[in-house]
Amino acid sequence: MRTETPPLIHLAEYRPSDFLIDRVDLDVRLHPSRTRVTAMLALRPNPAGDPTAPLRLDGDELALVALALDGQPLPEDAYAVSPSGLVLSAPPRRPFTLAIVTELDPGANTKLMGLYRSGAVYCTQCEADGFRRITYFLDRPDVLSVYTTRIEADRDEAPVLLGNGNPVEAGALDGNRHYAVWHDPHPKPAYLFALVGGRLGHVATRFTTMEGRDVAVAVHVEPGKEARAAYALDAVVRSMRWDEEAFGRPYDLDVFNVVAVSDFNMGAMENKGLNIFNDKYVLASPETATDADYAAIEAIIAHEYFHNWSGNRVTCRDWFQLCLKEGLTVFRDQEFSSDMRSRAVHRIAEVRQLRARQFPEDAGPLRHPVRPTAYAEINNFYTATVYEKGAEIVRMLKTLLGPDAFRAGMDRYFAENDGRAATVEDFLDAFASVSGRDLAAFAQWYARPGTPRLAFRTAYDPAARTCDLTLSQSLDGGPPLVMPVALGLVGPGGALDADCPDLADGVYVLTDREATLRFRGVTERPVPSLLRGFSAPVRLDGALTEADHLVLLARDTDPFNRWQAGQSLALRLIRAGGPAEAFAEALGLLLDAEAPRDPAFAALMLSLPGEGEVANEIEAEVDPDAIHGARKALRAALGRALRDRLEDIEARLAEPVGTPYSPDAAAAGRRALRNAALDLLAAGDPQAGAARAAARLEAATNMTDRLAALGTLALIPGDAREAALAAFGARYADEPLVLDKWFALQATIPEPGTPERIEGLKRHPAYALTNPNRVRALVGSFAFGNPTQFTREDGTGFALVADTVAALDGANPQAAARLLTAFGSWRKLKKSRAVKAEEMLNRIKAIPGLSRDVADIVTRTLAPVNQL
Template structure:
């Protein structure tokens, strides 16, 4: 018998809070198992709430110790206390003070939500609903309060005491204890509350804002790891400078603290003035972190800092508006990274991520709008749809109204809604005002799930020297939304002649603005635009810069794709041309393996790649992206139904082998030419050279296993940085045999005790596409360094296996699904958030071929029927099953 699904929370049922909390004074005495929390809340009835409503506060596993109203203890009949709620039956009509005392157990908090221990430190995670695990509260984002927090602890155990806002007071106490008082002058919701207490090292910095305000910066880490926080500090300073220049946003407190902890369910948290980070997004050195790690640190540091305005100063009214802070802030961190690095390569990387995660989400049973209209467990809606698709909507908005109107709209948003809890409608109203445009049609992007499909049909009239382009859009049904509306979207395009020269857009069917900007707005189901005065049939470059988060079909023919790869001045579409040629080749090979066609002739594709690599102005980072074939997840998404991961793996491997063999001399020359020399630098140019060199090594090994193995062993031994060493190990992992075994043993011996590097060791083994890997993963779960208590380690081993090894996870005997179900059921009582995220690996089960589909469904049903299932896991299981 299945557990009933959690009760739904609906956007249409939103009501303002019945009470407001103007000030919160917290007195928290830290203890490993019995932390005392005294909360003094100044409340008043909300004029917009219900006049006769009782006061109902949220809790989660709490035990009430005492309760006072205006200094007097309440009689037992005046209130009702339960672990998940506290109700005061007849609160005063006038403002009043409620004093609540609770005890919490940080050591026993394995959910890592609320107040818990990470290593030797106390820390908190309150988004989305963790504050109610600390004290009873109106734990919702539209209740904004000014917080003052007194933290007390044993000085030897926790010499560092940090809170939100600015430090106010500190001192020693009898018995070897001490205290610190922090005050945040800016009203905030409870999910932004934070404290940290522990014995931590730190590095310090400073920043002077554009108006001359001096801000003290500090990053706190485990002792001995201070030097590994230098890049994070550099990224923080650059983020502060960029936000002033790009968005006019200055930092507003006297201090800004970052703390890195090893046990964290997410990447980082933007708590006001006290950002708490998963240490993988803070700690880096050339010997322990890859180029992608450095880029990730830069992006996440920026993302959490940018939340100071888009999330903290302006928060979301309710959790349905989560995209208002997350999608907007992802857009801001993407723009920051684009300005700091290569904009073209960054855009390609962001679209890769979107397609690998969000497009997959949009096509399965977990599909939901960017602003969902219901949820059962809010922790499960921190998704690629909210984050990545949310960012794409902001990008489209900017494209549609133009840079100047977008900046005016952002300025208006900051001015008008500072200090409030806003909605998507509030946000869009600012851009409607700044641009003079009606954005009601555009707003459908927020309420409609699914990835739109746009079909592009062209017709060339040689007599009239005109090209007709017809764009037709449709969006497939998604759970709860069978009927779809046409969306408003920008389609950026260009026309090229056969020499690669861009042609003027002459058309009676496009507005002057559309022609000058090269962007056609598609707002109806279908639109036809005819381009005139063309010398010959042009090559059409469509959806340049990926101007809308859509699927575009069909791809141009091979000849046009080769031309676009050669001369399109839009880097994204040059890359897309290579991806389309590769996809076409792989699917032709799939057909050949099934006896339904011939192996394709890809000589023109290979020649185009060779010309790209031979060019004097070749950008190594861009070339590395072009040489990186679509992943198996990309292939499964494009196939859509009856997916057989084994045949996709075989077809892709065959293309890799042929490509590596054909380009072997050039690839070996590139591998030698870009050999690392001198000191390591994580800058974009240096990272791009390493990226191309390591892609070349991968393809050499695909085409010539023996030669690739020799080069990989040599690189592994000589590498002066983690990027090159891990790339060599990845190549050896695929090669197998004694060299692989020796390299993995040496890698472990070298980095044993460095948790973040050992995570890489676990992950790489989990993604080896061999039959024995499932057994290996089970063995690694018994390794002394593996622990179900650490989310990073779980993601490194189990997450990597499920999301990065399709052939083994989707093994025909169902062993991959069984492994996942076992882990989820074991982990769920301890950390339901992480368990639920693991289970989402089965979100595409309906697209599999029948045998795998039945096995995956059986595993999901087994999880759904598990006794005492958490809301988090029950929600994912029931939605995936369509219950």
């Protein structure tokens, strides 16, 4: 048996559901292997649907126990049932109730979709289509229902019972069982349903909304880890307050619960009033979490909370509109994090992630528009294009309209679509209404795949004191996009004052394929500073010299473009070689100025483009070994050239003994710069660096410094490295989230022995193929973070990942499919490596009975370039 290519679902074929479900009453009696679910559905024909259509309910691996219509059992000839669906051929053409009883085995649900067990905790994950694994249902986002859920369980096994909405009732039952009833008054699609049952500890507080509602806020975790949830709880409260201040969005229930579980396919889920999180994005202490972990917890807590309006109160009409909730909410969480921390530093981090994840996606076989037109498996479209590029589109919209009109458009969007399933057109219509602007051309950003290119050239006339800046855009030969280009002119002395009537608040909106702007009063040859703040998600092409980049690095008033100038210089040196003295001198002067003022920004300036970022800029065949070697050589040269300054930073930023740890942005910035200095010093002198790193590791009082020192030491082969790795693993043997860092660090060592090291780590007692965190930490880190070894010419790296995908697919198709996306850029590799990658992909494709998730990814990844 060979796996068939999954059929496509097309946006153009959307039509409303033939039936609606106004009310859902669930009775869920939890049991590790025999959970019984009784669903009472209040259905009615949809006036917008087909009046003659049968009732088709979705299912997935379900076992039907009983079925009744309006209280009467249905005869077997009145319906057709299978594990994947339930059909009533002649349903009533009036409102009616359908009672469905199903039986589930949560303990055996390794797919982690629907109702499953994470350790001893019952939990659910229903996005995108997991509710059909609980009961037969119209499992689509445009069917919104009011839910009441009764949960029953053994009191010793699950003393805590949580559901969507507000608690209504709770009580004791015979046989040491108990129950709780939850009611959510806000209509929602099935993908937002959730319940949790288990033995959990919690931390709690109260929050009063702008409307005066008193809200009980709690974060539930594994007993004994309550102290590690304090930062997450604080992040919830800050998110609630910020959403009121920035967007006027108050919370709308009496309780808000967050639950952390250790087995979860995603980062977190925004279920109405009951957010379920991967515990890595909740649990934190100075001993176990890094500064980056604290920042991620803050951002993801905020993201899921912000979904309460952008995703829950206003949801998606269909899954093609996924960017409408995810891209918009990513933009909202980015703005939150920027307000909580350094806006400039955070913006640089956002763009680095976009370029590292989304740009390669746009350039490879898995490319798709921000709003796809077709899909075979929706779980494969939770992508960087939907999330990160979707957020960039919202950011451009704000730039085009200005903050006041943007806020008015958001208010109009929420008001007009509250309680509805909306589309991208509904979103843009709200902004068009308040601004009076025609956004039809701007909407093309949602429809066009690929990364646009923006080219520029300048012509300076010193006699006339004018400078002509010509901008031209292209994307696959299609019509021009609406592209906001924030820009300015810079000279050796700093920003140049020049008059250009085409600019509004420093932004030119490029709507034609090419346009020329004339600046007057330009007293010296200028260097253009383009895409300030990265005002559009495009690739920039233009002929700036090394001297031009050095001017921008030293004098640009836009922090993003100062950083970008450093990255451009580093890319030039990595790709073409040459002396690094001028670059090192410029970095040294920047460190002198910025290290005392903004250490987080200075740390970013010391961070060279990653190997993947360099590969993304290469149009010809990619040789990861050559990139690695060139980057390593540049780091070594900078480490030697900047040694005195780096040693001064190391000494000056050392925290006095007894200084309490704080995850705040200022303290995190100082640690980031000190650790960046250590890493660059070790690159310049590995032998001395190993000793420095070992000493830092020994003296570290928090996980940020400890892991940074171990990471530096991991790049220096020798007995000291192996001893340090072994000691770290033993020290944190009982800390799964810390062991994940340990797994990931070893998986990214760029040495020929790493695949063998990984095979050994697979036998570690803490490693489990059934836990997505472990697989992502070990094999995922190797596939996405170790280009020289993953793509090695003997094919060993490709085989390691392919074998994991094959082993994982039957148990957890979503995790397997996401791991397989690491092959996305295989066609760009040197021929000898690409052949091995293609061989592994074909081997996966030939596996009988592949899941839809993996079959879809492998089929698209192997598709000829002309079919992209």
